[in-house]
Amino acid sequence: MYKIAFDLAWKSLIRRKTRTLMVIMMIALSLSGLLFLQGLYDGMVSHMINTSIRSDSGEISLYAKQYRLEKTIDYHIDDPRAIKAYLHQSKEIDAYAIRLSGEGLVATAHKSLGATLKGVRLEDERRFGDFDTFLFQGKFDFGPKKQEALIGFKLAEKLKVTTGNRLVFTAQDASGEINAISFRISGIIKSGNLAVDEGSVFVSIETMEQFLALPNSATQIALRIKDKSQVNSIQSMLQKKFSTLDVLRWDELYPLLIEMRDMMDIFNWLSYAIVFAVAALGIFGVILMSILERMREFSIMMAIGTPYKNIRYQVISEAFIMAIAGYIIGAILGLGFLVYTASSGIDLRYYQAGLESFGLNAILYADIRYHYFFQAFASVFFATSLSILWPLHVLKKIKPIEIIQGKML
Amino acid sequence: MKLTHISKIFFPNSLKEVKALVDINLTFEDGEFTTLSGESGSGKTTLLNIIGGLERPTSGSVFIDELELTALSDKQMADYRLRHIGFVFQAYNLISVLTVRENIGFIMKLLRYDEAKINKRIDELSGILQIEDILDKLPGQISGGQQQRVAVARAVASRPKLILADEPTANLDSKNGERLMKMLRSLNEKEHVTVIFASHDRYVLEQSKRIIVLEDGAVIEDR
Ligand SMILES: Nc1ncnc2c1ncn2[C@@H]1O[C@H](COP(=O)(O)OP(=O)(O)OP(=O)(O)O)[C@@H](O)[C@H]1O
Ligand SMILES: [Mg+2]
Numbered sequence: 357m358y359k360i361a362f363d364l365a366w367k368s369l370i371r372r373k374t375r376t377l378m379v380i381m382m383i384a385l386s387l388s389g390l391l392f393l394q395g396l397y398d399g400m401v402s403h404m405i406n407t408s409i410r411s412d413s414g415e416i417s418l419y420a421k422q423y424r425l426e427k428t429i430d431y432h433i434d435d436p437r438a439i440k441a442y443l444h445q446s447k448e449i450d451a452y453a454i455r456l457s458g459e460g461l462v463a464t465a466h467k468s469l470g471a472t473l474k475g476v477r478l479e480d481e482r483r484f485g486d487f488d489t490f491l492f493q494g495k496f497d498f499g500p501k502k503q504e505a506l507i508g509f510k511l512a513e514k515l516k517v518t519t520g521n522r523l524v525f526t527a528q529d530a531s532g533e534i535n536a537i538s539f540r541i542s543g544i545i546k547s548g549n550l551a552v553d554e555g556s557v558f559v560s561i562e563t564m565e566q567f568l569a570l571p572n573s574a575t576q577i578a579l580r581i582k583d584k585s586q587v588n589s590i591q592s593m594l595q596k597k598f599s600t601l602d603v604l605r606w607d608e609l610y611p612l613l614i615e616m617r618d619m620m621d622i623f624n625w626l627s628y629a630i631v632f633a634v635a636a637l638g639i640f641g642v643i644l645m646s647i648l649e650r651m652r653e654f655s656i657m658m659a660i661g662t663p664y665k666n667i668r669y670q671v672i673s674e675a676f677i678m679a680i681a682g683y684i685i686g687a688i689l690g691l692g693f694l695v696y697t698a699s700s701g702i703d704l705r706y707y708q709a710g711l712e713s714f715g716l717n718a719i720l721y722a723d724i725r726y727h728y729f730f731q732a733f734a735s736v737f738f739a740t741s742l743s744i745l746w747p748l749h750v751l752k753k754i755k756p757i758e759i760i761q762g763k764m765l
Numbered sequence: 766m767k768l769t770h771i772s773k774i775f776f777p778n779s780l781k782e783v784k785a786l787v788d789i790n791l792t793f794e795d796g797e798f799t800t801l802s803g804e805s806g807s808g809k810t811t812l813l814n815i816i817g818g819l820e821r822p823t824s825g826s827v828f829i830d831e832l833e834l835t836a837l838s839d840k841q842m843a844d845y846r847l848r849h850i851g852f853v854f855q856a857y858n859l860i861s862v863l864t865v866r867e868n869i870g871f872i873m874k875l876l877r878y879d880e881a882k883i884n885k886r887i888d889e890l891s892g893i894l895q896i897e898d899i900l901d902k903l904p905g906q907i908s909g910g911q912q913q914r915v916a917v918a919r920a921v922a923s924r925p926k927l928i929l930a931d932e933p934t935a936n937l938d939s940k941n942g943e944r945l946m947k948m949l950r951s952l953n954e955k956e957h958v959t960v961i962f963a964s965h966d967r968y969v970l971e972q973s974k975r976i977i978v979l980e981d982g983a984v985i986e987d988r
Contacts, residue, residue, distance in 0.1 A: 360874050364863070371862040371903070653860055659819055660872060660919075661847025663840070757819040760854055761810065 361666045365673035376678060379642050383682025384689055386635030387732050390628060391690030394731075395722035396697065397624040401617045402723055405606070407548040408613060410485030413606040414453070414578035415587045416594065421602055423575060429458050429530060429568055433601065436574045442597075443579065448590050450580040453477070453484040456564045457575045460527030462557055464515050471511060472556050473525050475564025484580055487545075490552075494519035494543030502560040504542035508553040512544050519543060525557065529569040537567050636739035640746070643675055647747040655756035668748055679740040686736075687729055697722035766793040766816070766927070766959075771825035773811050773982070785811040786822070786982040793961065795926075798953045800962040800969050803979035809963035810931055812979070816961065817850050817929045818842040829926065847875060851920030851958075853930035858916035859904040866900040869918045876923055890918040893955070894948050910941030917949060921958055928960045934969060946972045 369376045409415060418439065423431035433439070436454055443452045456475035461468050478496060481487035488496045491506070498504045505523065512518065519541050526536045539559060547553055565571050581587050587605060595603040607614050647654070654667055701719035773786040785808045793799065801809045814820035816827060818834050827834040829849070837845060846852075851872075859868045869890065870883045878886075891897045894914040899907050904915070913933055920928050930949075934942035946968045953960055962969050970976060978986035 364860070367867075368862045650861075652857060656854065656858055657860065658843065659846070659854075660852050661843050661845075661850075662875060663843060663847075666875070757814055 358669055361669040362673050365670045365677065368670070368674055369677055375642070375646060379639065379646075379678045380682045380685065382635070382638050382642065383679060383736060384686035386631060386638070387683060387686025387736060388690035388693060390631055390635075390735065391687070391728050391732055392693045392697070392722070393627055393631065394624060394728050395690075395694040395724055396702070396720060397620055397627075398723035398725065399698070399721045401620045403721060404548070404616065405610075405613050408610050409580075409606050411487065411490060411547040411549040411552045412578065413604075413609045414451075414484065415581040415584065415606055416579045416591055417604055417606075417609060418577040418579070418594070418598060419575065419602045419604065421600065424602060424604070427457075427459055427575075429456075429528075429570060429573075429575065431575075432456070432570060433574045433577065435572050436577060437572070439577060439598065443577070448582055448586060450582045451480070451484045452580070453480045453578045454561065454574045455576045455578065456561050456568065456570065456573055458527045458564070458568055460525055462511070462515065463524045463526065464517055464521070467515055469511065469514060470555070471525075472551075473527065473564065473567075474556055474558050475561035476558055477561055484578065487547075490545045490547040492544045492546035494541065497542055498560040498563075499540070499542060502563045503539060504559075505539035506543045506545050506558040507541055508556045509544050509546040510550075510554040511556070512541070517541060523557065527568070529567065531569055533569075535567060537563070632735055632739065636742060639739050640743040643740075643743040644747050646674075647671060647751065651751075651754065651759055654751060655754060655759040658754075658756040659760060664752060667751060671744055671748060671751070675740050675744045679736050683733055683736045687732065690728075690732070691724070694722045694724045694728075698724055766830075767791070767828045768816070769826050769828070771812070771815060771822045771827070773808070773815065773820070774823045777823065784982055786815070789825070789982075789984060791977065791984065791987075793959065795959055796953070796957045797959050797961070797975060798950065798973055799960070799975040799977060800964055800973040801977050801979060802965055802970060803985075804965070807979040808982040809965075809979055811982075813929050813931050813961065813963040816927075817852060818846050847872065848923075849926045851923070851925040851928040853913065853916045853920050853928065853933045855932045856909065856912075856936040858919070859912055861904050864901050864903055865896060865907065865915050868904065868915055869922055872919060872923050878923070886922055887918075890922060893952060894918050908941075910937050910945065913937060913941075913945055914948065917945065917952070921952055921956065924956065924958070926959060928958055930960065931963045932966070933962065934964065934966045939968070942966060942968045 418433065420431040420433050440452070440454065443449050453476065458473050460471065460473055462471040462473070463469075478487070478498065482496075492509050494506075496506070498506075507517070507523070515523070517523065521541050522538055523541060524536055524538045526534065529535050539557070545552060545556075545558065565573065581590055591603055591605055657667060658664065698721055701721045703719050768789055768791045771786055771789040772784070775781070775783040775785055789812060801812055803809055811820065815822050818827075818837070822835060826836070834842070834845065852858075859865075860871065863871065866887055869887050873883045873886065887900070891900060894917060896911060896914050896918065899911055899915075904912055907915070913936075917930075917933070920930075933949075934945055937945065949960060950972045952958055962973070964970070976986070976988055977984055
């Protein structure tokens with residue numbers, strides 16, 4: 357019985373190629389749109405998170421207790437050598453960066469602004485988060501005498517300085533003395549992390565130790581964890597081990613990113629729902645049409661004795677053959693889009709200014725995750741099921757003879 | 766086959782009430798070639814539909830070989846139609862996505878005839894109905910007269926007890942109408958199928974062995 361219905365469904369599809377292809381393409385296009393949208397949203401979010409992790413927090417950061425509340429060098433980590441030795445041999449930790457930062461005033465001849473002076477080792481930062489890829493202009497180098505600095509691009513814009521210009525940084529040292537130090541700008545950093553781009557000047561950690569009169573000290577030790585799924589357990593392990601320090605995860609350090617991600621998730625769902633609704637409505641319309649159009653034919657079939665369940669099975673088969681074909685094509689198309697945008701990105705430089713204030717780069721890269729394809733499959737399945745419910749209901753209700761005689765519809 | 770006290774009232778007890786059939790009593794023998802005739806609105810189609818189990822009478826019964834058709838459920842009725850009754854409607858009888866051959870074989874397929882038997886029967890019928898040349902065409906690619914002949918082939922293919930045809934020639938020109946009737950008549954003689962028409966078409970009446978005339982839902986003549 358089912359074989360006959362399936363056979364008829366198949367013939368209906370291949371002998372009305374235009375309509376069949378239209379429905380399949382409709383499903384495929386909306387599906388690839390859904391996939392693309394999701395990948396792009398997720399890509400935006402993970403890009404923001406990734407940028408913050410790479411340019412600052414790592415997956416986990418260690419601070420002296422109190423430092424997070426009151427960012428003064430009074431709360432620094434004394435002698436990080438023991439910690440460093442431990443981190444060095446730890447198998448869970450991929451890379452670490454020891455930083456000594458101080459708040460102060462950065463000034464040109466014309467203007468001064470509040471900023472953070474960060475003492476870092478460029479080699480460590482490179483290993484830690486490919487920090488050199490954030491270099492926007494100039495050299496990734498503190499010069500032979502370590503008297504050169506890298507500056508966030510927004511801060512540079514505000515100060516109207518560029519590479520080669522001089523800056524004076526003023527801050528209180530450990531003994532309460534106000535000191536000033538002058539740097540030449542060797543390079544400009546554009547990371548996508550607002551805190552870095554808008555308020556940081558990077559200098560060598562040795563220079564910083566001298567300037568603050570804090571030899572062999574650190575304000576932050578940031579860690580990159582090998583196995584991202586182990587972050588929580590490593591955090592509690594480290595907290596136990598270094599009980600005098602604060603051990604914080606990136607999401608605790610950047611709660612705004614999590615809020616942003618949640619907001620993006622809502623956006624994502626909303627646009628998914630809208631695209632889905634439009635697509636489902638389209639699919640519904642075409643399937644309904646294709647059945648109403650054949651009402652007389654189905655009536656004749658029923659009049660000559662074809663059981664209703666045969667016709668139902670035929671309609672279901674037709675719809676799902678198209679859905680599956682549409683899914684396969686849509687998934688391949690969507691995957692194509694995603695792979696392309698995951699590697700090459702979409703250039704949105706035209707909207708650059710707006711996007712950067714969200715901590716986004718001008719080029720967006722998509723994420724690709726397995727669950728997109730399961731979700732998309734479920735969506736297509738759901739939309740198709742919805743689309744045939746009403747037509748089947750209509751078919752079940754009709755009196756074949758009235759349609760054959762033209763008394764109904 | 767016997768009809769006893771068949772009445773059909775549409776929209777009973779309302780302003781639109783129509784008494785389409787009033788107390789019809791008729792008997793049909795196997796192998797008959799009969800036409801229900803009468804003016805438009807006299808109840809021909811309604812009676813044919815009741816005989817075919819496509820419509821239920823308001824009162825009365827249809828018996829076919831001891832089986833009370835009117836007592837069956839909708840589903841049983843559909844199965845009965847499939848097994849024992851062949852239909853030819855006025856036009857557009859065919860499934861548009863199936864070829865002529867597939868259309869003729871459709872009922873036999875539903876009845877699970879094997880492929881060889883189906884093909885043998887199709888060859889047999891296409892000879893009689895002169896449709897050998899169009900077996901692989903789709904209904905949209907053949908003429909109205911050819912379509913009606915294919916519909917006849919499908920209706921008789923599984924050798925049902927009864928063929929019911931409502932105005933099968935109405936959409937055909939006189940030449941094609943005559944041709945269809947001649948072929949039906951020869952099938953009636955060769956294969957001994959029972960055929961009942963509803964029609965006021967001259968060619969149909971000329972070929973009929975028995976003519977039942979209806980007026981306002983009642984039989985006024987049976988010859
Ligand atoms: N489904 C229906 N609902 C309401 N009234 C109906 C219905 N079918 C038929 N009738 C009415 O019943 C009466 C008989 O109709 P029927 O179709 O049987 O006539 P007919 O003899 O076949 O006419 P024609 O030659 O025009 O086909 C008519 O008055 C018609 O209007
Ligand atoms: Mg009629």
